[in-house]
Amino acid sequence: MAGDIETDNDALYIARKKIYPSAVQGYYRRLKWILLFLCLGFYWIAPWIRWDRGPNAPDQAILLDLAHRRFYMFAIEIWPQEFYYVAGLLIMAGLGLFLVTSIAGRAWCGYACPQTVWTDLFMAVERYVEGDRNARIKLDAAPWSATKLRKRLTVWTLWLLIAASTGGAWVFYFADAPTLLVDLFTLQAAPVAYFTVAFLTGTTFWLAGFMREQVCTYMCPWPRIQGAMLDDRSLIVTYHDWRGEPRSRHAKKAAASGADVGDCVDCNACVAVCPVGIDIRDGQQLECITCALCIDACDNVMGKIGKPLGLIAYSNLRDYEDSTVLAAETGRANATRMHKRQSLATLFRPRTVLYSALLGVIGLGMLYALLTRQSIDMSVLPDRAPLYVTLSDGSVRNGFTLKLLNKALESREFRISLDGIDDAGMWLADNRSEPARELTVRVQADSVSNVRVFLLRPEQHALPADFSFAVQDLKSGETTRVAAHFEAKASQ
Ligand code: SF4
Ligand code: SF4
Structure with missing residues (x-):
């Protein structure tokens, strides 16, 4: 019976296909680098910032002093009885995430999520040592040799150093950083500190080095939750098929022979740079983390062939549908001319106003409570x-x-x-x-x-x-x- 035959599509388990994203230059790539250095820079440097609180208190600006049950953040000192401040901060972080998602889809995933940030850094290391996409594919396929072993060991060593500094930085938030650093190297630190460093080093090395996009696709619940926060005015990375299709690798020849071809030259540059290995031209997919690298890749191609940028762009569903209708009615070229970038007015929608208002109220409430806080x-x-x-x-x-x-x-x-x-x-x-x-x-x-x-x-x-x-x-x-x-x- 046909129904008894299990095809690839029916299989409950599909083996991972290794992804070899290629390097790309462009606006969003630069933005991602800036955010990566800001996020990681803050994470690594913050525990080393000093803050003089006088003789009876620690002089670390940000400190979660579990032993004395205090949380210090610059001039603010939170006691256990004041946990509502922490609860307020967590609620604000949640609302901030909802607000960003309703405006710009999975912007958190694509730009600031730790998994994305560390994976990006690990890929940069890999690219630096082993070369870009083709070189890595070739190296992977090649049998083990001294060169392959040397390159792999170099990559793994660099990953391990980054992972160890990640785990190492975390524990400095819980004790006086300079003292703990000495204690760690002189084997005087508490066992829990060594365990935490080892655990975070191991998970960072494994998740950013080997698991990568599988964490986003299979392990993280956020892609499933975010669907409820998007509407037809939320920005998502969109391939404008009304403009790109029918795609052709020989667009000039096809156009010369009178064929109706779109702007997509089927170069696969957008697929080659994608860190989750999907083809955005197939439409919206759960795997897409909205990193916008395919926008950079396609804009580079459009620039080279002298076509307007934005064949792949941040767009909302309503604009996409309007442009599709316009292209069908007045032609692709006209719709491309008329297609506008997202207007600021779309930022102001009931849900974004509600999230912003809640954020404002909670933020002002917390500020008032802090300013009038009794000693x-x-x-x-x-x-x-x-x-x-x-x-x-x-x-x-x-x-x-x-x-x-x-x-x-x-x-x-x-x-x-x-x-x-x-x-x-x-x-x-x-x-x-x-x-x-x-x-x-x-x-x-x-x-x-x-x-x-x-x-x-x-x-x-x-x-x-x-x-x-x-x-x-x-x-x-x-x-x-x-x-x-x-x-x-x-x-x-
Ligand atoms: S499809 Fe584009 S935006 Fe989505 S993950 Fe791939 S490169 Fe990033
Ligand atoms: S990069 Fe642009 S032109 Fe090239 S395949 Fe992707 S959508 Fe088409």
Whole structure:
């Protein structure tokens, strides 16, 4: 039965065909190089930027200090209690990705995704040592020889160095970079640091060196998700078949003989440069990472044969359809003349406006929170067992633990006082004294102090009451208040 025969198209597994992208020059290639150096430059240099925070804090500008549970970013210091800042940043990053995708398709994949950036760098190394596309195809097909071995070992060594510096740079974000560098080389660093460096070195070497486009096509969920974010005004790399077809390798001859030929000369330059090995002339494909290198390749060809650039270009579906209709009605040459590059107006669509508005609101909210951020914080934990104690004279005592956060980089004296429970007095649990309305405590720089206090209402049969603890920095006057509840027997 015909249905029982498994063809190549039915196979669940298709062996990978190795891709040998050729070098290309052009606008998008230059843009990609610039972004690559900016991204990698920042990644490698950032942990080495110093930032003086005084004697009680690390002087690394960007530091995720897991041991002391702090995140430092230049002048900003985030405590674990302030994780909402990190959550806000993650939400903004997600919205930013949605916004970019709805405007320019998979621009993230094509220009800034780590897999793309490192793969690009690894390919550049490969090209430098082994030569361009044809030389690499030839070398791969050749039997093992001293030359082939030397070239392969050189490439793998250079890849390994890049991969090791990638894994190495990552751990510097979690500890003082100069100290950790010395520790790593003198075998004094923690095992987790060596494990992280080894793991990231291995994954970078394997994913960027050997897996390459398979990560984007099979492993990454983003190509599947992004479909929901595109609409007919999103920019995608598009082959204008209304202009290019029917393609011909002998366009001049065909035109001279009166044949109707398009601008595509079927040179395959766009296919040869594609890092995922597809032919954009077959239409939109899941594999396309929108790197635009085929645009550069085709523009170079169009320039050489004296045709208008943009046979392959960033275009949206609506423009593409309008141009197709125009070409059918008025001719290919006219449609090419009339075809415009994406207008700025298409940037402003309901979804892009919504994403931008959400980004703006969250960004402004976070900025406001940062600018008005207090350097004192307090949380109040009432004793649970027992809720209250009735003393022999009928007065009622409650116990509280006050967690005082001193976010400043110097030790400070705080005054703790009571608001709204006029007859009560308090004392420090570890220093019994006469009940007072105010207590003074010192909290070390950049730390949390647990202060246990007892509160006493001397009245006979005191009732439950709401009140608040106030804590004030004696030097600056900065004050914060936290509501609390005095427990007692509800009614007599
Ligand atoms: S088809 Fe063009 S844009 Fe898409 S991945 Fe290939 S070269 Fe990049
Ligand atoms: S590079 Fe341009 S002209 Fe050459 S095959 Fe691709 S689309 Fe056709």
